[in-house]
Amino acid sequence: MKKILLIAISTLFLACTQKEQRPTTAFPLKLEDLEANRKMSSAMERAFKHYEAPRLLDNELYSNFRYTEVDGFDYNGGDGTITRRDPSKIIFENGKYYIWYTYRNTATEPRGYKAANDTIPSMDWDLAEIWYATSIDGFTWEEQGVAVPRPEKPKPGWRSVATADILKFKDKYYLYYQAFNAPSGKYDPERDAYDICPVAMSKADSPDGPWTPVDKVVVPFGDSTEWDWRVIHDPNPLVHDGKIYLYYKSGLDVRDANRKFWDCWGLVIADDPEGPFEKHPLSPVTNSGHETMIFPFREGVAALIGTDGIEHYTIQYAKDWVNFEIMSVSQLFPTAGGVYCPDAFTDTKNADGITWGLSHFINAGNDWGNMYSKLGRFDCDLSLSVNDPSLKQSNILYPNELYFSRGLSEEQRKRIDDRNKALSNK
Amino acid sequence: MKKILLIAISTLFLACTQKEQRPTTAFPLKLEDLEANRKMSSAMERAFKHYEAPRLLDNELYSNFRYTEVDGFDYNGGDGTITRRDPSKIIFENGKYYIWYTYRNTATEPRGYKAANDTIPSMDWDLAEIWYATSIDGFTWEEQGVAVPRPEKPKPGWRSVATADILKFKDKYYLYYQAFNAPSGKYDPERDAYDICPVAMSKADSPDGPWTPVDKVVVPFGDSTEWDWRVIHDPNPLVHDGKIYLYYKSGLDVRDANRKFWDCWGLVIADDPEGPFEKHPLSPVTNSGHETMIFPFREGVAALIGTDGIEHYTIQYAKDWVNFEIMSVSQLFPTAGGVYCPDAFTDTKNADGITWGLSHFINAGNDWGNMYSKLGRFDCDLSLSVNDPSLKQSNILYPNELYFSRGLSEEQRKRIDDRNKALSNK
Numbered sequence: 138m139k140k141i142l143l144i145a146i147s148t149l150f151l152a153c154t155q156k157e158q159r160p161t162t163a164f165p166l167k168l169e170d171l172e173a174n175r176k177m178s179s180a181m182e183r184a185f186k187h188y189e190a191p192r193l194l195d196n197e198l199y200s201n202f203r204y205t206e207v208d209g210f211d212y213n214g215g216d217g218t219i220t221r222r223d224p225s226k227i228i229f230e231n232g233k234y235y236i237w238y239t240y241r242n243t244a245t246e247p248r249g250y251k252a253a254n255d256t257i258p259s260m261d262w263d264l265a266e267i268w269y270a271t272s273i274d275g276f277t278w279e280e281q282g283v284a285v286p287r288p289e290k291p292k293p294g295w296r297s298v299a300t301a302d303i304l305k306f307k308d309k310y311y312l313y314y315q316a317f318n319a320p321s322g323k324y325d326p327e328r329d330a331y332d333i334c335p336v337a338m339s340k341a342d343s344p345d346g347p348w349t350p351v352d353k354v355v356v357p358f359g360d361s362t363e364w365d366w367r368v369i370h371d372p373n374p375l376v377h378d379g380k381i382y383l384y385y386k387s388g389l390d391v392r393d394a395n396r397k398f399w400d401c402w403g404l405v406i407a408d409d410p411e412g413p414f415e416k417h418p419l420s421p422v423t424n425s426g427h428e429t430m431i432f433p434f435r436e437g438v439a440a441l442i443g444t445d446g447i448e449h450y451t452i453q454y455a456k457d458w459v460n461f462e463i464m465s466v467s468q469l470f471p472t473a474g475g476v477y478c479p480d481a482f483t484d485t486k487n488a489d490g491i492t493w494g495l496s497h498f499i500n501a502g503n504d505w506g507n508m509y510s511k512l513g514r515f516d517c518d519l520s521l522s523v524n525d526p527s528l529k530q531s532n533i534l535y536p537n538e539l540y541f542s543r544g545l546s547e548e549q550r551k552r553i554d555d556r557n558k559a560l561s562n563k
Numbered sequence: 564m565k566k567i568l569l570i571a572i573s574t575l576f577l578a579c580t581q582k583e584q585r586p587t588t589a590f591p592l593k594l595e596d597l598e599a600n601r602k603m604s605s606a607m608e609r610a611f612k613h614y615e616a617p618r619l620l621d622n623e624l625y626s627n628f629r630y631t632e633v634d635g636f637d638y639n640g641g642d643g644t645i646t647r648r649d650p651s652k653i654i655f656e657n658g659k660y661y662i663w664y665t666y667r668n669t670a671t672e673p674r675g676y677k678a679a680n681d682t683i684p685s686m687d688w689d690l691a692e693i694w695y696a697t698s699i700d701g702f703t704w705e706e707q708g709v710a711v712p713r714p715e716k717p718k719p720g721w722r723s724v725a726t727a728d729i730l731k732f733k734d735k736y737y738l739y740y741q742a743f744n745a746p747s748g749k750y751d752p753e754r755d756a757y758d759i760c761p762v763a764m765s766k767a768d769s770p771d772g773p774w775t776p777v778d779k780v781v782v783p784f785g786d787s788t789e790w791d792w793r794v795i796h797d798p799n800p801l802v803h804d805g806k807i808y809l810y811y812k813s814g815l816d817v818r819d820a821n822r823k824f825w826d827c828w829g830l831v832i833a834d835d836p837e838g839p840f841e842k843h844p845l846s847p848v849t850n851s852g853h854e855t856m857i858f859p860f861r862e863g864v865a866a867l868i869g870t871d872g873i874e875h876y877t878i879q880y881a882k883d884w885v886n887f888e889i890m891s892v893s894q895l896f897p898t899a900g901g902v903y904c905p906d907a908f909t910d911t912k913n914a915d916g917i918t919w920g921l922s923h924f925i926n927a928g929n930d931w932g933n934m935y936s937k938l939g940r941f942d943c944d945l946s947l948s949v950n951d952p953s954l955k956q957s958n959i960l961y962p963n964e965l966y967f968s969r970g971l972s973e974e975q976r977k978r979i980d981d982r983n984k985a986l987s988n989k
Contacts, residue, residue, distance in 0.1 A: 159844045163789035166816045179886035184850035188873055194820040204966040232987055274983050363589035390592045394620040394955035418585045424610035444958040447610055447619055450892050460605035466876050466892050498963045529820035532870040537924045540630040545942055557700050561658055
């Protein structure tokens with residue numbers, strides 16, 4: 138016992154004094170000369186101890202992104218009447234890739250909530266259906282038509298069904314999606330939200346359908362004091378430990394600079410695709426991410442966190458599927474990407490990761506007038522089986538015009554001029 | 564003593580068991596309902612405990628960047644014969660802003676080492692001098708001419724003087740810069756480097772000069788086993804605790820995807836501007852950053868780490884001027900920015916930070932043929948005294964064309980097609 142106490146004390150003592158130790162030699166030029174216990178600055182300690190590897194070249198969870206236009210989708214000349222957005226994960230079945238997405242083909246472009254009616258959409262994802270397409274090579278796609286149509290009023294989703302994701306579980310297929318019963322943009326004072334769309338689900342024996350709706354809310358909102366009371370968006374089902382792990386986005390009642398509320402992602406777990414889904418008590422499991430791609434990686438799960446929040450533009454990893462750590466920072470993330478993820482449902486302990494997917498490109502038209510979104514392809518190296526040094530580069534050069542296109546507002550210029558004057562008068 | 568032992572043991576015990584505790588209620592919708600000791604996921608714990616604030620809006624060390632073209636600099640029609648790059652910090656003296664920068668005005672554009680001679684430059688920073696300009700408003704500049712010319716051969720810098728930064732110390736002015744004795748690009752097999760340019764210095768009683776060179780190496784290279792043996796670049800002097808804290812870039816002998824060696828930043832400290840500079844034993848103090856802007860912030864120092872390395876595109880903070888932690892991630896960083904930093908030399912314990920500077924834009928012309936760089940202005944909100952919510956946004960929308968301009972190489976397309984075929988044949 139005495140020995141244990143001594144060890145306990147020495148451990149505490151070491152923890153307190155270690156910060157004060159300073160190496161007596163300089164950091165070596167070559168890594169093979171690095172002493173094992175050398176005291177390092179915080180940054181160098183992270184390089185060697187926190188990250189997978191000090192070099193990005195060796196970091197399996199770092200990549201930059203390449204983008205390619207895809208063939209096979211018609212947008213009616215880009216007049217805003219047709220949109221394709223929020224693609225699902227991509228699966229490979231029957232010798233081809235399958236993808237599902239939000240498809241809108243309406244009388245006009247989106248015109249906002251006030252102008253919306255039975256044929257005029259409020260937002261880009263209003264009056265939409267879940268459609269799907271297949272491809273042999275991932276670049277040229279054949280649109281197959283509707284997978285989940287809007288049901289008759291007042292069934293869930295009668296106004297719009299959107300933002301689908303796919304689950305394959307015990308050789309059956311499940312599409313989870315957002316079911317709107319009102320035009321998006323209609324304000325709900327109770328929830329202080331504009332996008333009320335509980336998660337619904339349809340199931341099928343084949344990826345080609347037919348799809349049978351399960352007419353119930355699959356992932357319920359939290360109660361009015363809980364973090365996921367306002368919305369539940371972007372369901373993303375994966376398989377882990379024989380169960381369904383479904384990640385989704387909701388938001389705390391905290392207003393940030395760009396959005397009304399603070400986007401975070403939660404986790405629910407179920408034994409059966411129809412639920413019941415149990416909410417993980419450590420949710421939210423991310424602190425950021427309006428768009429987030431989550432996929433199995435090694436024994437854990439990786440998250441590509443795109444826009445919004447304190448850890449936007451990071452690639453993270455949770456070995457236990459709950460506690461995410463930053464593994465790298467990247468740029469120009471796919472927006473609302475749907476990944477080809479061969480291990481999404483294999484429940485392996487050594488998932489390979491991802492190398493490509495489709496993402497959407499919003500404002501393919503203008504903000505208003507002919508607003509629509511289109512699908513495009515991204516490629517990356519977040520895969521154990523691929524090693525592409527060019528995708529590990531971290532010195533991407535952007536066109537000079539891009540910088541100057543982000544100029545100052547009149548208000549900002551006035552503040553600057555005022556501060557200049559104040560400085561001159563000092 | 565017994566009590567202390569018990570406390571020690573309980574502390575260790577708590578540290579081990581805490582991970583297992585799970586909250587029995589959901590995370591609250593409103594932050595005022597958050598219990599003080601609630602067990603959170605790693606990501607949420609970072610949001611509340613690691614960062615300054617969970618909202619980017621409240622994070623004084625997060626900003627996006629705006630860019631503005633500046634007036635007053637001629638580039639001879641952009642034919643590559645004139646360049647301005649690597650601006651210094653900006654200081655305010657005599658009722659105006661002063662900036663120093665690398666200025667090249669040569670017979671031709673840069674043509675590489677093999678074609679270089681006494682009048683043809685090898686690289687964009689070959690055959691250069693340190694020039695300076697002043698401005699009343701920070702947007703329109705008046706070029707004042709040379710500050711530090713190239714000295715006669717064989718004095719240090721006879722081939723080129725470049726990448727200057729300014730120090731004001733006890734009412735005198737000091738320019739630190741890289742002094743080349745050979746055309747940049749000449750390979751030095753001993754150091755395995757192409758850019759051998761010890762840090763030299765000139766001093767003056769006024770920012771308008773005249774500048775007197777101190778004909779010696781001010782920051783010496785490490786020896787051949789030490790991390791800063793190969794190069795010492797980008798000297799950045801600040802004042803802290805009555806001393807000169809000078810940060811500089813060197814690189815470990817580790818090859819990454821984009822560069823020959825691993826860029827890190829070190830710290831040297833001196834009582835006098837002429838040295839001797841003592842190397843901080845915890846150097847390198849950053850693990851990343853080909854271009855890094857370092858400036859006093861509150862009682863510590865902040866670093867904007869641009870391209871290159873495992874923590875590229877992060878904004879970091881070191882309260883003790885040595886141990887940097889990530890405070891935020893951002894995008895489209897200024898390249899080689901020189902900041903207007905009112906507290907660079909004030910030795911305050913509550914430095915205000917920065918709101919603007921000039922950075923360079925390389926490849927204003929093409930890569931080769933008419934290569935040159937130009938100066939432009941950036942604005943940001945990394946300042947305690949400014950609060951601009953638009954600069955705290957984290958959902959910047961880039962033009963769709965930008966994504967698709969970063970396409971796949973033929974080699975990458977072949978790999979993708981091969982993998983498709985392999986999958987189909989399974």
